[in-house]
Amino acid sequence: MAKQVVAFFSKEQQAEEALGQLTASGFDREEISVLTRQDVADNQNNEGQRDGMTTGGVIGAATGLIMGLSAFAAPGVGLLAAAGPVASLLAGAAAGGIIGSLADLGFSESDTQLYIKELEKGSVFLSVDTEQKEEAKEILQKAGAYRVDLR
Numbered sequence: 001m002a003k004q005v006v007a008f009f010s011k012e013q014q015a016e017e018a019l020g021q022l023t024a025s026g027f028d029r030e031e032i033s034v035l036t037r038q039d040v041a042d043n044q045n046n047e048g049q050r051d052g053m054t055t056g057g058v059i060g061a062a063t064g065l066i067m068g069l070s071a072f073a074a075p076g077v078g079l080l081a082a083a084g085p086v087a088s089l090l091a092g093a094a095a096g097g098i099i100g101s102l103a104d105l106g107f108s109e110s111d112t113q114l115y116i117k118e119l120e121k122g123s124v125f126l127s128v129d130t131e132q133k134e135e136a137k138e139i140l141q142k143a144g145a146y147r148v149d150l151r
Contacts, residue, residue, distance in 0.1 A: 003130060005127065005128045005149070005151070006151060007141075010146060011144070017144070022128060025139060027132070027136065031085070031128060031129040033084030034081075035081070035126075036125065038080060111151075137150060
């Protein structure tokens, strides 16, 4: 049975690095979700363009994190940018459906409330559905995740 590994990053560049490392290690991109506030994604994308990408072509080519994000409104959080399975659920949810959407992915209400607070702070949420949870956890931690939960 697949397990889920959830991580939070303080910078989108760290999440991009983690995503690049995950895909380079054979993790299925279709099983990875990313969620962040849209204003955070926009600001960090502009900074990356201004300062130049430091993560290199492998990550940019492998992930396309910024380009693959879809926008959704979430009351109390603002405009969210999402990719992966969580984006598919949010696309079908009404405004304010983030709690229900995360519940549909198997998150408890208490976890969801905690994750929403992290998003409100501007953190980047990244989750991986995988049998290789320890390998995923190690990759996420090396990329700079400040919180990693195994579910």
